[in-house]
Amino acid sequence: MDLKPASRSSQMKKRSFNLCLWFCRFGTLLWFSAETSKAKQAQIPVGVVVDLNSSVGSMAMRCIQMAHDDFYKHYSHYQTRLDLRIRDSENDVVTAASAASDLMKNENVHAIIGPLFSEQASFVTRLGHKSHVPIVSFSATSPSLPPLRSKFFIRTAQDDRSQVQAIAAIVQAYGWHEIIPICEDTEYGKGLIPYLTKALEKVNTRVPYRIAIDPNSEEYDILEQLKELNQSRKRIILVHMTSLVGPKFFSAVNKAGMMTEGYGWIVTDGLSNVLAPLGPKVMDSMQGIVGVRPRLEKSRRLTSFRKRWKASSIKSGSVSSSLTLFGLWAYDTVWAIAMAVESTFANYKGNDTLIDRILSTKFEGLSGNFNLSEGQLEPLELEVFNVVGRKERIIGRWSPQRGLFLDNHWSSRGKLMPPIWPGYTTNQPTKLRIGVPVRKGFVEFLKVERRSSNSTPDVSGFSIDVFLEVIKALPFPLPYEFVPLRIGSTGSSGGLFKEHDAVVGDITIVANRAEHVDFTLPFSESGVSMVVSMKYDERQNMWIFLKPLSPSLWLTTGAAFVLTGITIWLHERQTNPEFQGSPQQQLGMVFWFSFSTLVFAHSKSPLFKLIHYIFHDL
Structure with a gap:
């Protein structure tokens, strides 16, 4: 009986040994199967050209690597794998082109992801066209790089043109009649201006000129350009720059004292998409700006990715690293190329090239629906935000179908939440300075009264009534203020209007x-005219010409005429025989000269004959 427990124990050990042996064999089989499968997977070289030292470039590179790992975890059965060959563009056109050329010639890459900037993408695309290698950029958004020009350029981002209608709608909503675009002097900066100007013209907003900032200029150079802008009294400004130039520019704006009340600043998505990575110091210099950028739809997958990104940043010590839309577009770009590579090199048996497969790839990405239309990402709905403190406050949305709207209510169409403007004020910039000439007389047309030097003037009259009716007829609000204008102190030069937007x-x-x-x-034809309100009396009709002047004024005018005749007689009577003769003739000549001043009467006229008859024949 004592042997039974020992026998049972021996049997249990034997079973455990056999089970362990089975697991080892099964694990070895799985390992061998995985290695065999891995050996069969084709490694497809794909180049990556980004500026690894920039905040956007380093963030995008992390997203590209995470996308590569996530994709092949999800599609582990795929027979192809992207072999990423990474190159640093160093924020230089020549370096980017050289890196791309090296990848094409020496690495035999099938596609290149990047580069970051439009000017670099322009050169690299030419190389790709020559070598038949597709260039897939997730951040080169300039309209000067339309994919239709070269089928070897694919933009997995939105074209900058997608925001011009939203900007025009914002300008129209606030009734701004003039705006100054400031862009960086690059292909990215200048590419948007023609489309922006055309969109603003459609809402009756004038673009008198633009300012181009050299990316390599020092802060004092920017201050000089801002000084000229400040002197021109232009207060509504649009900024279209990348993250490389934007922080330096807004630092100069603050030093120039132009981030204060009365100014309105709008920024495009070149800066709007990367505010968080630029850091709190840059946001502090942009208080009160209004910006537009693509709006991301919330999803579980995006929320999960953000959590992973944050945890990874904390683990690596990059707590300040922030995820932006460019990073999400980079992530989706890797997935799109990986799907196209698998379809081209493993499963697809047709004649489509890798470019064709990339363009036809559709899926739900982190940034939303990934669907390339005409070689670039279809436009997303835009959101309008306002920088207040170190937060971005959403004040509205825009879509091509609905225009501007608040939240998701149709009743709020065409409206935005009131932003906090520069100077921490809700007063909308900028009020039009309407000059009103201060003159004595003709108060029926314009009358300007001031109770004190600091008080707002009381302005009335026909000209003001016409101006107010025009303001009421406008389809948008137009803030203004009346400013007394003393023309006599400034003369008749063009400088009269330098400090005024209009004069009434x-x-x-x-x-x-x-x-x-x-x-x-003018209100009426040139010449002297007068409108007199009176009752019509048929008995007094023949004397109606006397009504415009008072009796005392008529007497004064008559005396002046007689005095003129006497003066002429005194001067001419010694030498001119016409003023000689009998006293009656001389007196008739004096009165003839007097009346001829009022009504022209030559010597053959009935008036002259009448006077001659009265003072000579009688």
Whole structure:
């Protein structure tokens, strides 16, 4: 009986040994199967050209690596694998082109992801066209790089043109009649301006000129350009720059004192998409700006990825590293190329090239629906935000179908939440300075009264009534203020209007003024005229011409005429025989000269004959 427990124990050990042996054999089989499968997987070289030292480049590179790992964890059965060959563009066009050329010639890559900037992408695309290698950029957004020009350039991002209609809608909503674009002097910066100008013209907003900032310029150079802008009294400004130039520019704006009340700043998605990675110091210099950028739809997959990104950043010590839309586009780009590579080299038996498969790839990515239309990502709905403190406050949305709207309510269409403007104020920039000439007389047309030097002037009159009716007829609000204007102190030069946006009142149209400003048509024809309100009396109709002047004024005018005749008689009676003769003739000549001043009467006229008859024949 004592042997039974020992026998049972021996049997248990034997079973455990056999089970362990089975697991080892099964593990070895799995390992061998995986290694065999791995050996069968084709390694497809794909180049990556980004600026690894920039905040956007390093963030995008992390997203590319995470996308590569996530994709093949999810599709472990795929027979192809992307073999990423990474090169640093060093934020230089020549370096980027050289890196791409090396990848094409020496690494035999089938595609290149990048480069980051439009100017670099322009050169690299030419190399890709020559070598028949597709260039897939997730951040080169300039309209000067349309994929239709070269089928070897694919943009897995939105074209900058997708935001111009939203910007025009914002400008129209606030009733701004003039705006100054400031861009960086690169292919990216200048490529948007023609499309932006055209969109603004459609909402009756003028673009008098633009300012281009050299990316290599020092801060004092930017300050000089801002000084000229400040002197021109232009207060609504649009900034279209990348993250390389934007922080330096807004630092200069603050030093120039132009991030204060009365100014309005709008930024495009070149800066709007990367505000968080730029850091709190840059956001502090952009207080009160309004920006537009693509709006991301929330999803479980995106939320999960953000959590992983944050945990990875903390683990690596990059706590300040922030995820942006460019990173999400880079992530989705890797997935799209990986799907196209598998379809081209493993499963697909047709004649489509890798370019064709990339363009036809569709899936739900982290950034939303990945669908390339005409070689670039289809536009997303845009959101409008306002920088307040170190937060970005969403104040509205825009879509091609609905225009501007708040939240998701149709009743709020065409509206935005009131932003906090520079200077921490809700007062909308900028009020039009309407000059009103201060003159004595003709108060029916314009009357300006001030109770004190600091008070707002009371302005009335026909000209003001016309101006107010025009303001009411406008389809948008137009803030303004009346500023008294003393024309006599400034003369008739164009400098009269330098500090005013418009002038309402009776202003003489002269050549040197017309060179600087536009005049509206006069209320009436040129010449002396008067409108008199009176009752019509048939008995007094023949004397109606006397009504415009008072009796005392008529007497004064008559006395002046007689005095003129006497003066002429005194001067001419010694030498001119016409003023000689009898006293009656001389007196008739005096009165004839007097009346001829009022009504022209030559010597053969009935008036002269009447006077001659009264003072000579009688």
